[in-house]
Amino acid sequence: MANAVQDPLSEASLADPPIQLLDPSGKLSTDARLPLDLATVDLPALYRDMALVRRLDTEAIALQRQGELGLWPSLRGQEAAQVGAAYALYDRDMVFPTYREHGVAWCRGLDPVSLLGLFRGTTLGGWDPYAHHFNLYTLVIGAQTLHAVGYGMGLYRDGSTGSGDPDRDTAVLAFLGDGALSEGETNEAFIWAAAQNLPVVFFCQNNQWAISAPYSVQSRIPAAQRAAGYGFPGIRVDGNDVLACLAATRQALDQARSGGGPTLIEAVTYRVNAHTTADDATRYRAAEETEDWTARDPLERLRAHLETTGAVTDEYFTDLEQRERDLAERLRAGCRGLADPDASSPFEHTYAQMPADLRQQLREHLEFVSTGPQDGEQK
Amino acid sequence: MANAVQDPLSEASLADPPIQLLDPSGKLSTDARLPLDLATVDLPALYRDMALVRRLDTEAIALQRQGELGLWPSLRGQEAAQVGAAYALYDRDMVFPTYREHGVAWCRGLDPVSLLGLFRGTTLGGWDPYAHHFNLYTLVIGAQTLHAVGYGMGLYRDGSTGSGDPDRDTAVLAFLGDGALSEGETNEAFIWAAAQNLPVVFFCQNNQWAISAPYSVQSRIPAAQRAAGYGFPGIRVDGNDVLACLAATRQALDQARSGGGPTLIEAVTYRVNAHTTADDATRYRAAEETEDWTARDPLERLRAHLETTGAVTDEYFTDLEQRERDLAERLRAGCRGLADPDASSPFEHTYAQMPADLRQQLREHLEFVSTGPQDGEQK
Amino acid sequence: MTVSMVKALNDGLRKALTDDPQVLLMGEDIGRLGGVFRVTDGLRKDFGELRVVDTPLGEAGIVGAAIGLAMRGYRPVCEIQFDGFVYPAVNQIITQLAKLRHRSAGRISLPVVIRIPYGGGIGSIEHHSESPETYFAHTAGLKVVTCATPNDAFHMIQQAVAEDDPVVFLEPKRHYWTKGEVAPATEVPLEQAVIRRAGTDVTLIAYGPTVPVALEAADIAAEEGRSVEVVDLRSLSPWDVTTVRASVHRTGRAVVAHEAAFSHGFGAEVAARLQDEEFHFLEAPVVRVTGYDTPYPPSRLESDWLPGVDRILNAIDRSLSY
Amino acid sequence: MTVSMVKALNDGLRKALTDDPQVLLMGEDIGRLGGVFRVTDGLRKDFGELRVVDTPLGEAGIVGAAIGLAMRGYRPVCEIQFDGFVYPAVNQIITQLAKLRHRSAGRISLPVVIRIPYGGGIGSIEHHSESPETYFAHTAGLKVVTCATPNDAFHMIQQAVAEDDPVVFLEPKRHYWTKGEVAPATEVPLEQAVIRRAGTDVTLIAYGPTVPVALEAADIAAEEGRSVEVVDLRSLSPWDVTTVRASVHRTGRAVVAHEAAFSHGFGAEVAARLQDEEFHFLEAPVVRVTGYDTPYPPSRLESDWLPGVDRILNAIDRSLSY
């Protein structure tokens, strides 16, 4: 079948490996489809941030084990995807994360301790989404993609896209998982972005799993190809290659800012840990698979490159280790220091002004809380 | 950009005309992409059914004007798409229509009067969906596509698809409009059908309008291409060409029945009348556009073909006219004869067994209804 | 100035668009067509397609995108074409729109209005006559209001747009073409109930579509020497318990009328509050006159199914017979 | 046999799968993983991936497909992973699942069960502690039930699967690991409330997660010489007004406890019915002890926010002080 009858299953791209600019051994390559001027890339900084977010993640897992956090969704294995994508952002670009983008949060300059509150149960948010142009985490799969679309509509109406003014043009970066591709809302976001040519880049970390569901439950073709159904470009990159992720995101954001519309980036990566600390991945996937992917570790290859090329000194690594220890210490202390919220806070922030009835409920609640157990015996 | 970077906008198919097997002048042609053995096609029957459903539609509009119906969504212009698709069905195939598939309903053998009740307000359904393997109309845009998917999952579990037994293998035909392509649920249906390779054919009548929204509000590429994003075939046919519609649907249903999975058919057609009798299309579209499309009338071209080739006698047309008059008469009489439902019917059919509380509500209601206005003065 | 409710809404939206450049309207068919009820008629012509936006056919998209627009400083007014088509947007409304202020400890304001033509009585087919108010009123973080007169329509829609909280704005489509006087200004806050007719024997609580029905019932009751006080709630979340209590405190009796189903309808909350807070003053149970616990029936049955004048009069009788 | 509620549900589902080949389970992560709460543990291994289906990540898809499966003669049991994730399915539930029997004049039966782990108190993050029962109980055409003991879990899930109407089956996740005796058979119909503890002074109405809390409160009250009758509603739609009325008729007082928000929570309907039907017998207002009208708070606040033993005891005090 040809032309009007499209059978994408037969397309060559299925078999095609994702675009790679840095291979697992640490060797650089180029790809005509994805140009990257290495002069614009600070490789030691990239490695440092990847190492630090890995440490952040490791520490958060430890805190969860110690009972300081209720839950933690680990990003391990996805450091290159997240740091690479984040390095392509302008400060003014707006980010809509899922619940796993600790690496992006870190690169946006958020206090890493603020990431812990949601998982400690001291807050439902934890930071000012406008201060760092980084929205609150969204737990409802797919929901944030539509917020990104609306924000993009706003940018367009502000004249902040396609103006040609490099200090003005702005884009939106929306993160999503492979599982999120199956939610209707995500697909509506693609539809709106396409039809209105919005400055939104969708960055899908295809980490092969949605909790226990392998990617094959969601789709039989690569995620990047989803975009073809809506008429905008999709690009598939090695998600463990920080340079490919950076280059793809930079290219897509540039295009979005200049009025060129949306792109879907599929970063092919792997969720090395279980879905969250509450999950047990041994129930549904083979250890060998995880080992295979661990061998393609995103940090190792950049470290190998830095070491081979002598781009950094030993001091760089010593210094980095110290930074990691400092970060871990800061997280430990910060986590324990996260205060319980005020009993009145849910009441205060439900509406801009507290309605009279709710004020009455608050009064009763505070009275109850301060009196403590009425009957003395027990709580 | 090549391969992993897909830019479907540049694909040739955009400019490609939809596949046609019968042109507006009534000339037959062939297309390698869409073989059709004319020996298997009863052209006079096709024309007759198209003419009859047009008459059904015209009559229903008249009944609405006379106040006998509250509303009527006209299928005018879409006769070829509907009759063509319906002719490809086996009796046992299951159909999930929208609210506009009067032509399909007719071909499935439904009493046409039963189509009127929903629009007269005497019922919310009107027929037995199992008797003709034709589900009730669905008004909530897109919702029926998921029911089709579930039914297809059932067929698969029954062993009624891909068994190789020609008396057993069954498929599902789900109708949708161009507007419906934008609902999340429709896209979830595509996702499920693709990932599970279900025996579901999605037949999209792209009639260019979703009420007042032109197709460009929903998408910038042809609807058939949507399927590429999920990894199943999409095919774009001239929706005013009954042969192309028949051939495409037959091919897709055959494939589905044999275990080959889903297809999305885009039938490029036109909603000649306003959205419904309650709508005023002059507010949003140019008369010239409608005239253009009327010139591509689906009946005219087949009539021209029948006349030129001498495939039918004059008697055929005289007989057909009589059938049309009979049908009109049957609709008029039948419509006026549609009884108001029993006051108790909503109560009776809300649950399999009426709960005690609801029985009490029914008792009070019947008492109220039978007593009539308590105060005599007014209702 | 005497105008229909549709015109009053149109005027109110026009004023909102004129007064604040961040206001925009979005929905299916609201632009070129002016909406299926013509509420937005002419606005696209005057304010352009970027501020009166014909959206793709997806309600989740409409509300989800409105959230993003609000985060970028806009004040979107969404139209859901009919009550029965709001459900695809419910996830965005309940899990996102209603919660983001709370989640962000007040940092995110979402001044989003969701306009919904609602209620029955217009002879429509299914999904076009629903009364979904309880779903929204039960959801903390949303405000829910409904207008019953052109004057309220004009002022309340502007007040809703000015709110910094999300507002579900229910428009009783059955009274869209009812005409009424519109005053240039209002002093009634959005959340305040209004006594539409003073009375002493029983308090009749209504909102949106049932307000005119309640007034008609009160008229008839008056002829029989029964003095019915009619309260128009206007705001359903929060609702003005103070005004209702004060009235019931005087009359000792209450009847509440709405089109939504009986069980868990708005009347349940009204009855629950009154039996608690006016326990010693109620001389009769709070009586509910509502739709039944069935799906909305085919239109040939709707006039009997809906709480009409006679059923309200029966309820008043019942209340007074205690 | 003493088992946890999770195990009781697992056993019940296993029995349903064994007894009827048309029964199938579908949901996110229910197969290989056995569900995030392990309710379906081992079932995929024993009944195969066509009967214990790991679905794509889309709740509308799950319920929409279940409707189609039911139309083809299957009896699908859907799992929604958490209460807060049911909303993408609400359109299919409210506009399709609940209505198709009515629309088809009884020709279409949709024996679909939607299992939802629900309620708070387990220290979870947001969207994992919601109580959406009112949304469903207000929707005609749905049945809504909730179990509070392993025995009920085992029997009610089988009864739900056997129902020819769609059933929203709410599982109080906070008590998933509570153990209890499971009897081989039951004589209690699905829709019947059960008196968990007899008493004479006040009727305490609870369901799902609040039943054990209510029993604990009743124990403490007993030490103070107060005889509290605890009614476990079990079915929320329809609900067993007869049993509740009979109890209140005797005690003259009622307290109702649930985790869902106060306004328009289930307690409103209970209060509204009782004040009407037991008007002359109520010696005190029906008192509601519920979640507040805010979104569910961060987990550090939940134990105070939820209606716990002390708040219930306060409510009993209030009721008895009249």
Ligand SMILES: Cc1ncc(C[n+]2csc(CCOP(=O)(O)OP(=O)(O)O)c2C)c(N)n1
């Ligand atoms: C609407 C909704 N349904 C279900 C869930 C439960 N859930 C949480 S994470 C998850 C899997 C998400 O997979 P993916 O999108 O691939 O992201 P990942 O966790 O791999 O980063 C599911 C099903 C949810 N959070 N929201």
Ligand SMILES: Cc1ncc(C[n+]2csc(CCOP(=O)(O)OP(=O)(O)O)c2C)c(N)n1
């Ligand atoms: C969920 C939902 N939203 C909105 C509507 C209102 N509505 C009815 S028909 C229609 C347009 C449908 O367009 P399309 O899918 O192209 O079908 P057509 O009417 O052209 O056959 C709309 C918006 C609806 N029925 N359902």
Ligand SMILES: [Mg+2]
């Ligand atoms: Mg994933």
Ligand SMILES: [Mg+2]
């Ligand atoms: Mg259309």
